[in-house]
Amino acid sequence: MFLVDSHCHLDGLDYEKLHQDVSDVLAKAAARDVKFMLAVATTLPGYTSMRQLIGNRPNVAFSCGVHPLNQDEAWDFADLRRLAADPRVVAMGETGLDYHYQQETKAQQQASFREHIRIGRDLNKPVIVHTRAAREDTLSILKEEQAETCGGVLHCFTEDRETAEKLLDMGFYISFSGIVTFRNAESIREAARYVPLDRMLVETDSPYLAPVPYRGKENQPAWTRDVAEYMAVLKGVSIEEMAEATTQNFSTLFHVPLAELTDS
Numbered sequence: 619m620f621l622v623d624s625h626c627h628l629d630g631l632d633y634e635k636l637h638q639d640v641s642d643v644l645a646k647a648a649a650r651d652v653k654f655m656l657a658v659a660t661t662l663p664g665y666t667s668m669r670q671l672i673g674n675r676p677n678v679a680f681s682c683g684v685h686p687l688n689q690d691e692a693w694d695f696a697d698l699r700r701l702a703a704d705p706r707v708v709a710m711g712e713t714g715l716d717y718h719y720q721q722e723t724k725a726q727q728q729a730s731f732r733e734h735i736r737i738g739r740d741l742n743k744p745v746i747v748h749t750r751a752a753r754e755d756t757l758s759i760l761k762e763e764q765a766e767t768c769g770g771v772l773h774c775f776t777e778d779r780e781t782a783e784k785l786l787d788m789g790f791y792i793s794f795s796g797i798v799t800f801r802n803a804e805s806i807r808e809a810a811r812y813v814p815l816d817r818m819l820v821e822t823d824s825p826y827l828a829p830v831p832y833r834g835k836e837n838q839p840a841w842t843r844d845v846a847e848y849m850a851v852l853k854g855v856s857i858e859e860m861a862e863a864t865t866q867n868f869s870t871l872f873h874v875p876l877a878e879l880t881d882s
Contacts, residue, residue, distance in 0.1 A: 625821035711746030745770035796829030
């Protein structure tokens with residue numbers, strides 16, 4: 619069986635107490651059939667240091683971008699475009715909008731989001747979208763910037779079935795994290811039942827949002843297996859079917875040939 623953690627922050631894990639190094643994290647993941655992962659940046663300096671930490675590994679790809687909550691840091695779109703052009707970068711982001719924590723940076727967030735999509739269109743790389751308390755603006759910008767041209771995924775989905783339907787209509791994928799296992803997440807589970815198997819991904823968003831039964835602990839890519847097992851029950855399929863579908867979806871969305879993916 620072959621699972622992909624479609625969204626993790628490998629540079630944010632605890633390498634002092636919990637893990638020896640990146641190789642240790644990847645070995646723990648592989649022991650639970652999580653054999654490939656996408657390491658996602660939240661700042662441009664963070665992307666550079668993340669690349670240095672991880673190095674060139676056949677089972678890790680990268681996404682380059684600036685998180686909506688990091689708009690106060692110094693960066694420019696030319697640097698984003700230059701870094702994102704690297705062949706090991708398969709996606710833009712994470713980008714998007716977050717009005718829950720920052721109302722005062724709406725304009726900067728929206729400008730950044732639009733530029734990530736435009737660069738994604740130019741480079742033919744999909745966007746990884748974060749949204750919180752900003753659903754309508756997120757959907758509007760995706761439409762206005764013709765994000766369906768490059769495609770993308772709403773990661774760590776916390777919206778409702780109606781939002782899922784609109785994203786699917788735009789050709790987007792939807793990624794589910796450990797939040798789907800939380801007791802108060804019934805609206806997310808309803809959306810997960812609705813999203814077809816050929817349009818969903820699984821992720822950890824580690825080191826955040828550890829799934830049940832690990833809540834309160836640091837999340838890690840190995841626990842993608844727990845998210846996938848939960849999703850398989852929710853969808854009424856075997857874990858093997860869930861793994862096969864989400865791995866194929868990852869390959870399709872991020873333009874990583876399946877043979878290259880599974881040979882890593």
